Amino acid sequence: MPSKVERWKDEIYGSEIRDHLLRFAEEGWDAIPEDEHDAWFERFKWWGLYHQRKGQESYFMMRIGTPMGRMTPEQLRTVGEVARDYATGPVENPEFGDAYADFTTRQSIQLHWIKVEDIADIWDELESVGLSTIQACGDSWRNIVGSPVAGRDADELIDVWPIVQELHETFKGNDLYSNLPRKWKVAMTGDRRGSGQGDINDLAFEPAVKELEGEEVAGFNVNVGGGLSRKEPRFARDIDVFCRPENAADVAAGMSALFRDYGDRDDRFNARIKFLIDEWGPEKMRSVLQEEYMDYELPTAGQGLRDEYDYNAGRSDAHGDYIGVHDQHDGQNFVGLSVLVGRMGAADVIELADLAEDYGSEMIGLTQRQNVIVGDIADEDLDDFLDEDLLAEHSPEPHPFMRGSIACTGTEYCSLSIVETKNRMVRYGRWLRDNVDLPEGVNDFHIHLSGCTASCAQPQIADISLRGMKTRKDGDAVEAFDVGLGGGLGENPTFADWVEMRVPADEVPGYIANLLDAFEAERESPEQSFRDFVAERDEDELANLAESEETSYEDPYLGNTKLTWYPYAEDTAMDASPAPTNGQGEPLPSDD
Amino acid sequence: MADRVLKVNAFTTFDLLDGHVEGHGFEEEAFATLNVRTAREAPEEITLELELDNTELENVTPHADRVTLSADEARTFATELQKAADRVDETQP
Numbered sequence: 001m002p003s004k005v006e007r008w009k010d011e012i013y014g015s016e017i018r019d020h021l022l023r024f025a026e027e028g029w030d031a032i033p034e035d036e037h038d039a040w041f042e043r044f045k046w047w048g049l050y051h052q053r054k055g056q057e058s059y060f061m062m063r064i065g066t067p068m069g070r071m072t073p074e075q076l077r078t079v080g081e082v083a084r085d086y087a088t089g090p091v092e093n094p095e096f097g098d099a100y101a102d103f104t105t106r107q108s109i110q111l112h113w114i115k116v117e118d119i120a121d122i123w124d125e126l127e128s129v130g131l132s133t134i135q136a137c138g139d140s141w142r143n144i145v146g147s148p149v150a151g152r153d154a155d156e157l158i159d160v161w162p163i164v165q166e167l168h169e170t171f172k173g174n175d176l177y178s179n180l181p182r183k184w185k186v187a188m189t190g191d192r193r194g195s196g197q198g199d200i201n202d203l204a205f206e207p208a209v210k211e212l213e214g215e216e217v218a219g220f221n222v223n224v225g226g227g228l229s230r231k232e233p234r235f236a237r238d239i240d241v242f243c244r245p246e247n248a249a250d251v252a253a254g255m256s257a258l259f260r261d262y263g264d265r266d267d268r269f270n271a272r273i274k275f276l277i278d279e280w281g282p283e284k285m286r287s288v289l290q291e292e293y294m295d296y297e298l299p300t301a302g303q304g305l306r307d308e309y310d311y312n313a314g315r316s317d318a319h320g321d322y323i324g325v326h327d328q329h330d331g332q333n334f335v336g337l338s339v340l341v342g343r344m345g346a347a348d349v350i351e352l353a354d355l356a357e358d359y360g361s362e363m364i365g366l367t368q369r370q371n372v373i374v375g376d377i378a379d380e381d382l383d384d385f386l387d388e389d390l391l392a393e394h395s396p397e398p399h400p401f402m403r404g405s406i407a408c409t410g411t412e413y414c415s416l417s418i419v420e421t422k423n424r425m426v427r428y429g430r431w432l433r434d435n436v437d438l439p440e441g442v443n444d445f446h447i448h449l450s451g452c453t454a455s456c457a458q459p460q461i462a463d464i465s466l467r468g469m470k471t472r473k474d475g476d477a478v479e480a481f482d483v484g485l486g487g488g489l490g491e492n493p494t495f496a497d498w499v500e501m502r503v504p505a506d507e508v509p510g511y512i513a514n515l516l517d518a519f520e521a522e523r524e525s526p527e528q529s530f531r532d533f534v535a536e537r538d539e540d541e542l543a544n545l546a547e548s549e550e551t552s553y554e555d556p557y558l559g560n561t562k563l564t565w566y567p568y569a570e571d572t573a574m575d576a577s578p579a580p581t582n583g584q585g586e587p588l589p590s591d592d
Numbered sequence: 593m594a595d596r597v598l599k600v601n602a603f604t605t606f607d608l609l610d611g612h613v614e615g616h617g618f619e620e621e622a623f624a625t626l627n628v629r630t631a632r633e634a635p636e637e638i639t640l641e642l643e644l645d646n647t648e649l650e651n652v653t654p655h656a657d658r659v660t661l662s663a664d665e666a667r668t669f670a671t672e673l674q675k676a677a678d679r680v681d682e683t684q685p
Contacts, residue, residue, distance in 0.1 A: 003633050053602075231599045268632070416601040452601035469600065470608040471623065477608055482596070498595045501645040502608075502623055539593050543647065562602050 006265050008039040009139065014178035017043045025119040029058040029580055030588065032116070046140060046178075048133025049119070052112065053415040055565030058580030058588070059089065060114040061413060063136035064126060065143035067168045068150065068161070068188075069107030069366030071131075073356040076364045078129045079109055080349030086122055087346070089113035090578050090585065091569045093412070095423045099346035103339055103366045105406060105458055106185070108136060108143045112413050117583030134172050139180045141171040141256065146188040147195040148365020149334050152375055154327040157207040157305065158218050160190035163248045170249050177256050181263030182271035184256055185227070188220075188248070194309030195322070197368050199235045199493045200226045200458065202273050203255050210242045210302025219244045221301045222251060224285055225277035228455040234274040235493050239286045242299040254293030262288070306491045312369065312446065313490025314463060314531030320444050320488075321369045323403055324396050325382065333382055334365075334375040337391065338398035340429060341407040341422045342370025351390050359385050370406050401432040404446040404463070408456035411561040412568075417451025419468035419479040419505065420557035420567050425449045428509055431553045436513045439520035441527065446488070447512070449481075460495040461487040463530050464512060470560075471502035478558045479505045485515075485542060486534025497534065499542045506555040507548035514546035594654035598643045600625055611644040613652055622648035638666045 012020065021044060024031050032040055041051040050061040064079065071079070083101045089112065092098045102110040114122070126132065135141055144164050151159035167186065171177050177184075188205040189196030198204025205220035220243045226236030243251045264270045277285050290298050310318035322336035337352075344352075356364055356374045363375035372394070377385050386396065395402075405428070408414070410421025428447070438445065448462035459465040465484030470477050481503050484496030503511055523533050534542065561567040565577035578587040600607050604627050611624030622644040629639040638661045646654035661669060 231596065266633075411602075416603070418600065418602050418604075418607060453596070453599040454601060472608060484595075498593045499647070501596075501647045543593065 003266060003268055005042055005139075005268060008042055009179055011039075012043055014046060014140075014175060015134075015173055017047050021047055021049070021116070022120055024116050028583055029116050030582075043138075046135060046138035048136035049114070050137060052413045053411075055574050055577045056089075056413065056579050058115065059112070060116065061409075062087075062111045062114045062122065062133060063104075064109040064111075064131055064133050065136040066108060066131070066366060067144045067164050068146040069103075069148040069368075070161070071364045071366075072129075073353045073361060073364055075129045075131050076356070077350055077353035078125055078131065080346050080353060082122055082125055083111050083349060084346035086115075086118045087111035087113050089566075090581075091566050093423070094568050095426050096343050097345050100343050101346065101349050102409070103342040103344065103370050103372060105342075105368050105370060105456065106143050107145050107148070107366045107368060109366070110409070115581070115583055115585070132172070135178075137183075139182050140178050140184060141174075141180075142183055142185050144168055144186050144188060145196055145201065145368060147191050147193070148363070148367060148373055149322070149326075149328070149375060150190055152328040152330070152332075152334055152363065153191050153193075154329050155193060156191035157209075158190035158220075158245060160188045160205075160245075163190075163245055164188050166249055167252055171252070171256065177253075177260060180256065180260050181265045182268060184259060184273075186252065192305050192308040193311040194306070194313065194489060195311040195368070197312065197489055198223060198226065199489055200228055200233075200461070201236060202227065202259070203252065204236045205243065205248060206304055206306070208242060208302035208304045210299060212242075212244075212299060217244060217302075219302065220248065221304050222255075224255065224282070225272075225274040227272055227274045228458055228460055229272070230269060231453050232274070233455070233460050233495050234278075237277055237282050237285075238301060239282045239289070240301045241286060241289070242302040247296070250294065250296075251289075251298075254289050257293055258285075258289055309490045311490070312461060312488055314444075314446070314486075314488035314529050315490065316441060316527055316529035316532075320446065320490075321371065321403070322365075322367050322373055323371060323398065325386075328375070331379070332375075333377045333379065334363075334373050335377055335382075335385065335396050336367070336371055336373045337394040337396055338403050339371050339394055340398075340402055341405060341425050343422060344372070344394070348390060348393065352394070355385070355388055355390060369404075399429075399433045400438055400443055400445045401436070401447070402429045404444055405429045405449070406446070406457050406462070407449040408451050410451040410468075411564070412566070414451060416454050417468060418470065418562050419451050419481070420561045421449055421451045421457070421468070423568075424505065424555065424557055427553070427555070428512075431509050431551075432512060435509075435552070436516060439516060439523070439526070442516075442530065445530065459484065459487075461489055461493070462496065463488070464515075465496040465498075466508065469502050471504055473504050473558075477560060479555075479561065481505060481508055483508075483511065486531050488531050494531070494535070497539070497542055499539070499545075500548070503548045505558055506553060507550055509553040510549035510551040511546055513551065514549065518545045594646055596625075596643060596646075597654065597656035598625055598627060598641055611642070613644055613649060615651060618651040620649050620651060622646075637662055
């Protein structure tokens with residue numbers, strides 16, 4: 001029997017949701033019938049809106065999908081202005097102020113505290129510069145991920161930007177693919193870095209070469225069924241298909257139609273294509289694709305470039321990100337800036353857009369490591385650009401602990417999370433920077449912090465994986481983390497080994513300090529990466545590597561933040577929330 | 593180490609309980625998660641899920657236990673729990 005969500009989708013879904021949202025924007029929050037909230041909130045996702053968690057009723061998170069994280073400076077400025085003008089809530093965040101934008105691990109932008117009454121105006125502003133919230137969430141083609149510097153990066157096989165634009169144009173707002181059984185995440189990689197992180201996507205185009213009709217062709221191998229969620233992580237599997245660049249849209253159409261037709265619509269927990277390929281195996285996936293969805297003979301897979309991948313690969317001989325100054329094809333430079341936990345104040349967003357424009361940049365890029373890139377900086381301007389004040393805050397040469405930190409949204413806004421995340425990761429990063437000496441030769445150290453098992457911060461693919469839990473300390477329930485070690489992508493993708501459970505949040509920095517001491521003392525040589533060090537050890541050795549302990553680190557969020565209406569309010573009690581509010585942010589009368 | 597078997601998020605019934613496991617010749621303690629689950633659509637039964645932290649256990653392999661209850665059994669169970677809770681309350685000062 002089709003699920004409840006499927007029935008809601010059968011009634012109204014896809015492009016038509018926009019008209020309803022515009023009606024609610026006109027009539028106000030109260031016009032959304034209370035007994036239909038669940039159905040409408042599910043539908044709103046298709047247009048990029050998530051209702052925030054309990055205690056924050058009437059406020060939404062808005063996601064803007066930017067293919068491969070790529071924008072013009074003008075678009076970035078508009079994001080900053082929309083954040084400044086509309087993404088402010090009743091209480092400021094103590095680390096980030098009253099208006100900010102989040103850059104996500106799928107190269108999108110998230111704004112919070114959005115009121116339904118403002119949606120028409122926000123869309124007008126975004127769409128006037130070519131940005132959109134369409135299909136940013138919901139059961140359809142999500143934002144396509146890949147390298148934002150495609151076509152500029154000197155280290156690439158194929159410029160995938162024209163192909164990604166074609167896919168974006170073809171599959172956004174396309175009724176044939178607007179109602180899939182579940183989300184559909186596509187990655188396209190054309191570089192030698194592996195920066196698309198295709199291994200954790202539903203459909204991955206990985207760079208490859210193959211001899212066809214006597215000619216060596218640069219194109220893609222096609223992998224299917226990766227993903228981290230639901231406590232069932234999978235790497236995408238090779239279905240033995242090579243795809244010429246000009247066929248990418250055909251293969252993508254075939255695969256997403258196959259998912260549309262064969263994905264499980266009865267059980268949403270079993271709906272992602274990773275479960276279909278578990279059931280079918282890669283051979284059947286290939287044969288069904290070939291026989292039912294393709295009108296040409298699919299070539300078998302070509303020779304991939306995986307052995308060159310270094311993006312989030314935990315290698316000691318290469319940085320696993322885009323931070324710093326890099327060469328472009330055209331002799332100019334792109335500069336990757338660190339944005340701690342991906343959150344940037346609205347004023348900084350606007351300033352960055354102005355700077356980029358002043359220096360003649362035509363491209364801003366958001367990366368899957370929640371950082372930002374400014375392209376097209378000429379050699380003669382580079383020193384001046386690097387001296388700009390804003391780059392002291394968002395540095396191209398950050399400390400490794402600041403550089404490698406990723407965090408999800410957490411209890412600040414999310415309904416699923418059980419711990420505070422972003423502000424805590426900021427505090428962890430600062431404390432580690434100020435108190436822990438990294439072992440010689442360690443220039444990258446990735447800590448991914450997720451608030452629950454939903455894995456939005458990609459916790460399974462980091463040097464240190466932190467996943468929200470609870471424990472008891474001095475008789476009180478406190479926020480805590482399960483700890484995993486040694487995950488990463490690259491040539492041989494590996495999920496983390498989970499070695500500790502329920503480490504109290506205030507003892508995590510001490511654990512990391514002790515762990516790094518053990519790594520330095522026991523590693524083979526300064527050239528051995530932390531990931532290789534972990535891979536060499538068995539479970540018992542890993543469990544005994546380090547103890548957690550209290551240090552000078554102080555954690556203001558140890559209590560149960562999911563029970564607050566907002567963790568940073570003066571009065572955090574649920575009944576102190578002003579929500580729901582009207583279009584002016586004034587509390588609406590309660591029904592009680 | 594093995595990962596948890598059960599997912600844990602804000603909808604989990606209990607993410608922090610004291611658990612015990614007893615077998616022939618051993619007894620161990622660990623924190624546990626306990627969750628009450630029903631199918632999203634047309635549920636026909638109730639599932640109780642229990643998992644003890646495997647990092648704390650030496651004598652059992654990482655696993656979760658599930659039992660299913662009919663609606664009547666769940667009510668009986670709830671009544672028993674309610675009575676037991678009342679008895680505990682009565683002994684509190």
